[in-house]
Amino acid sequence: MTTLLPRRATRTHKAAVSLAERLLTPHGIDRYLELVDPLLVRSEIRARVTHVEHPTRDTVTLTLALSRAWRGFSAGQYVRVSVDIDGVRRTRCYSPANSQYGDPRTLELTIKVDPNGLVSRHLHEHAHVGMVLGISHPDGTFTLPAWRPDFLLFLSGGSGITPVLSMLRTLHDEGYQGRAVFLHYADAADEVLYRDTLADLAGDSIEVALGYTATESGADVHGLFTPEHLDAVAPGWREAETYLCGPPGLMDAVRTAYTDAGVSEHLHTEEFTPPALEIDTASATGTVRFSRSGQETANSGEVLLEQAEQAGLRPEHGCRMGICFSCTQVKTSGCVRNALTGEISAEENEEIQLCISVPVGDVDINC
Amino acid sequence: MTGLQDRLTPEQVEEFGRELDAIRQRIVADLGKDDVDYINRIIKAQRGFEVAGRGLMYLGFLPPVWLAAVASLSVSKILDNMEIGHNVMHGQYDWTRIPELNSKTFEWDTAAPGDNWRHSHNYMHHTHTNVLDKDRDVGYGILRMDPDQPWHPYYLGNPVYATFLALFFQWGVWFHDLEVDRIIKGELSWAETKEVRRKMRAKAAKQIGKDYVLFPLLTGPLAPLTLLGNASANLVRNLWAFAIIFCGHFPADVESFTESETENETRGQWYLRQILGSANITGGPLFHIMSGNLSHQIEHHLFPDIPARRYPEIADEVRAICEKYGLPYHTGPLYKQLASVAKKIVTLALPPKGTLRTLVGGHTGRSTGARQVTVDAPRDGVAA
Numbered sequence: 001m002t003t004l005l006p007r008r009a010t011r012t013h014k015a016a017v018s019l020a021e022r023l024l025t026p027h028g029i030d031r032y033l034e035l036v037d038p039l040l041v042r043s044e045i046r047a048r049v050t051h052v053e054h055p056t057r058d059t060v061t062l063t064l065a066l067s068r069a070w071r072g073f074s075a076g077q078y079v080r081v082s083v084d085i086d087g088v089r090r091t092r093c094y095s096p097a098n099s100q101y102g103d104p105r106t107l108e109l110t111i112k113v114d115p116n117g118l119v120s121r122h123l124h125e126h127a128h129v130g131m132v133l134g135i136s137h138p139d140g141t142f143t144l145p146a147w148r149p150d151f152l153l154f155l156s157g158g159s160g161i162t163p164v165l166s167m168l169r170t171l172h173d174e175g176y177q178g179r180a181v182f183l184h185y186a187d188a189a190d191e192v193l194y195r196d197t198l199a200d201l202a203g204d205s206i207e208v209a210l211g212y213t214a215t216e217s218g219a220d221v222h223g224l225f226t227p228e229h230l231d232a233v234a235p236g237w238r239e240a241e242t243y244l245c246g247p248p249g250l251m252d253a254v255r256t257a258y259t260d261a262g263v264s265e266h267l268h269t270e271e272f273t274p275p276a277l278e279i280d281t282a283s284a285t286g287t288v289r290f291s292r293s294g295q296e297t298a299n300s301g302e303v304l305l306e307q308a309e310q311a312g313l314r315p316e317h318g319c320r321m322g323i324c325f326s327c328t329q330v331k332t333s334g335c336v337r338n339a340l341t342g343e344i345s346a347e348e349n350e351e352i353q354l355c356i357s358v359p360v361g362d363v364d365i366n367c
Numbered sequence: 368m369t370g371l372q373d374r375l376t377p378e379q380v381e382e383f384g385r386e387l388d389a390i391r392q393r394i395v396a397d398l399g400k401d402d403v404d405y406i407n408r409i410i411k412a413q414r415g416f417e418v419a420g421r422g423l424m425y426l427g428f429l430p431p432v433w434l435a436a437v438a439s440l441s442v443s444k445i446l447d448n449m450e451i452g453h454n455v456m457h458g459q460y461d462w463t464r465i466p467e468l469n470s471k472t473f474e475w476d477t478a479a480p481g482d483n484w485r486h487s488h489n490y491m492h493h494t495h496t497n498v499l500d501k502d503r504d505v506g507y508g509i510l511r512m513d514p515d516q517p518w519h520p521y522y523l524g525n526p527v528y529a530t531f532l533a534l535f536f537q538w539g540v541w542f543h544d545l546e547v548d549r550i551i552k553g554e555l556s557w558a559e560t561k562e563v564r565r566k567m568r569a570k571a572a573k574q575i576g577k578d579y580v581l582f583p584l585l586t587g588p589l590a591p592l593t594l595l596g597n598a599s600a601n602l603v604r605n606l607w608a609f610a611i612i613f614c615g616h617f618p619a620d621v622e623s624f625t626e627s628e629t630e631n632e633t634r635g636q637w638y639l640r641q642i643l644g645s646a647n648i649t650g651g652p653l654f655h656i657m658s659g660n661l662s663h664q665i666e667h668h669l670f671p672d673i674p675a676r677r678y679p680e681i682a683d684e685v686r687a688i689c690e691k692y693g694l695p696y697h698t699g700p701l702y703k704q705l706a707s708v709a710k711k712i713v714t715l716a717l718p719p720k721g722t723l724r725t726l727v728g729g730h731t732g733r734s735t736g737a738r739q740v741t742v743d744a745p746r747d748g749v750a751a
Contacts (some may be wrong), residue, residue, distance in 0.1 A: 023581055025573045026474035031467065032418070035411055087403040089464040314462050 017042075038132045039067045047081075047107065049131040055110070055193055059159060060124045061097075064107040066135060073107075073138035075100045075170035076163045076243065076270065080318050080326070081109065082134030085122050089134070091318040091326060092119040095245075095270070096138075097162040097194070099169035107135070110193060112159035142243070142270035144170070149241040150178040153234050155225075155254055157185040157213075157246030161193050163270050164243055172201050181207045181234040185225065185250060187214040209233040225250055227257040238263045245270040271321070278339050279303070279358065286361035291332065293367065303339055305354040308367060315354055315367050322356035329354055334363030371628045371640060375692060384635025386688050391670050394677050395462075402674045403463055409450050409656070417443035417476075420600065421582060427592040440600035442657075445607055447476040449659025450675065456485055459674045477604075478537045478574050480566040483544035493671050497616060497623040497644035504616065505623065507532060507539055508548040511715040513623045518718045525716030536605035541567060607657075611648070614704040615664035617711055618646045621697055641668035642689060646697035647682070648704055655679060665696065 020029045033040035039048055044067075051063035073079070078095040098108040113124045144152075144167055152171070154164040161184055168182055182201075186192045192210060202208040209220040211229060216222055221229040230237040238261050244254050251269060258267040284301030288311075295311045305327055308315050318326030322340050328351050335346040336357040344360060345352070354367070375383060420440030426432040452475030454460075460468035467473075474481045487503060495501035499515055506512040510529055511522040532539045545563060549555040578597040583590040622643045629640065648654075648662040655662050655678075663678035666685055670678075689696040699707075 019581070022573070023577055023585075025577055026476060026570075031410075032414055035414055084400075084403065084463075084465070087398065087400040087463055314464060316464060 041067055043069060045069045045135040047133045047135045049127055049129055052127050052129060056191055058113045059110055059193060060127055061108065061110045062127055066105045066107060070105060072104055073100055074143040075166040076143040077138035077140040079138050080136035083119060083122060085118060090119045093319045095163035095166065097165045099166065099173045101170065101173045110159060110162050142268060148176060148178060151240040152178065152180040153237055153240035153242040154182040155242060155244045157250040160246035163245050165194055167243060168201055168206060172206060176205050178205060180205060183209045183211060183229065183233050185211040185213055185246065188212050189218055225253040240266065242267045278342060286359060288359050289364045290367045291364055299359045301358065303355055304357050304359060304365060308354060317355055320355045322353055325353060327354040329365055329367040332364040332366050335360040336363060371624050379692060380633065380635035380639060383692050384638050387638050387669060390681050390684055394673050394681065398462060405676050406460060406468065409446060413443050413446040413451060424586055424593045424596050427589050427596055433592060433596055437596050437599045441603035444476055444600055444604040445657055448604060448608060449661065450656055453659050454675045456481055457489060458672045478541040478571050479544055480570040483563050483566055484540065487544045496641055496668055498626055498629050499623055501626060507543050512617050512711065514715065515623060522716050525712050529712045533606055533609040534602065536609040537601065541571065610705055611658045611661050613708045614648050614701065615645060615661055618697060618704045618707040619711060620695065621646050638669055642694055646704060649698055649700050
């Protein structure tokens, strides 16, 4: 009897939802529930800001309560966050900083203001308790292996701390028994995010070291990254599975160090600022055709998303840096260059990401 | 009657087009939070009327409450179809990138599936506005709404067909998207319409299911009253939508065009045709909202993808431009426009002068005899 009850309850619940959907066709139950409370929606994830903090002058930390469709995440993954700015829905990717355990309906985002960034500036200036955001299911493969390695090294710079902090907090909650070293870079002492949290995490298994890039003293290492920093704080680092997230300069320097040491297979990375795209507008040729909307434009050499927007189209998109795949569209013919990797592809009816694809000659996009 | 291309010199048409483009650019640059807040307010009101209408049916045994329920549900359906559905599906809010306001995915509370309607309305009607044999909204394939449509004894029933179309307008639109006339002409094969028919069946089942089965059953012993109430709300919406839409293109002085007139049309010439082929309806702010701002049919046809709430604010400017170029700006109160449309429906039911003799003279075919006569005596059908 006891085992039957929940099942019967679920069945009744399902029948009720199905009836409600039939009654509320064509808009569906969510379009009514959201008018009562945006967080009541069933099929998409919404978040309500429950706490706002400005840990440093140019960052904001948001604590979010999530709606019921949220199914949790793995430490290191990111979510797409949507917010309406002047009537237009904008979407960007952010990595939660909290542990994957704990309250399953809570998320903590720490966002650094990009002076040219629409969304980060908006959230920094206007985020308030009660604000409602759209959240996607988590995505990304920057995660720890299920079988936790014995020796882990975490490297981050600036707000790149968030995914690795999530990993460290997760390991801490698991009672990780191996050895984890975390080296975090900031310009100076007052720019260090989560200083108190890091102090709390440090213990037998987790060692925390700081690097100041713009100050000569007060940290464990100083100046821009060099392999010697690793020798100093994490001897034997060549053996460690390494997780890296930070600004492009740090990412490049660490990649070079790992390649030189012949251990690049140990290095796992997450980009959080767009790597420089290779754009050459001088030698662009051909015509870009957006077949669904009937628009046509001379190839300017910029990425297709920019060209589409300049042609007056508004294709769906998210990160604008080749991560989130929101802008994927079918290229029916023509040749594009991936501005991140330089890879050239001339396949027909191929799905491409508009935000990082540059047309090479004539291109037809079903958009 | 001045031909479409002869009204303005090519230079004038171009200048005229530029002036209209300037209005468009100004509005597009100004779109923002207010527009989204507005449509969200309308959506909220529509949902409110809908819930109230469905709820009041439980007290439907009290005649005044039943009437209130019908009124509430009628308003809900009218707002949903006109100010929300029609306008959202035109892509007026696509710039917001908000999925619920996206033209490609929006679905409305009427029998016609959004996908089918988007094709026949946004493309066939708005591109080919009032071009005979191209714009399938001219008479919806069953009425004679233009003297250049060849007369046939079938059209003696014009007023009857129009009455039925008004009463069952949602099903008229539903059926319209099947493009039966093109199937008959052989331009479209039955097999090609498979997907369209599948969508028609699915959507019709859902709409009938909620209005005529589920909601009535949920009111238990009141089921017959609820069914009658839901049918009445659908009827009110049908009559209202038919009236507004027929007043948009068919009052007496609104023009129609031939395919050859519109060949190689420039943007300015396209604008010109939209103005000559559309008519506004005068009224207050509430009337404009309830008509989905189709009371600004002229502005809507010029800028179908600009949020409709913007039409009233640009109407004076559009009218001034029309005056400047000596173009008519058709407008009038609803009763006057409706009377004009009704007169046209009745007048065009009858053969143009001389047709009967020709028919008696041996031409029984639907097209040849009649067409010959209309070429000889164009437009005398509405001359009266």
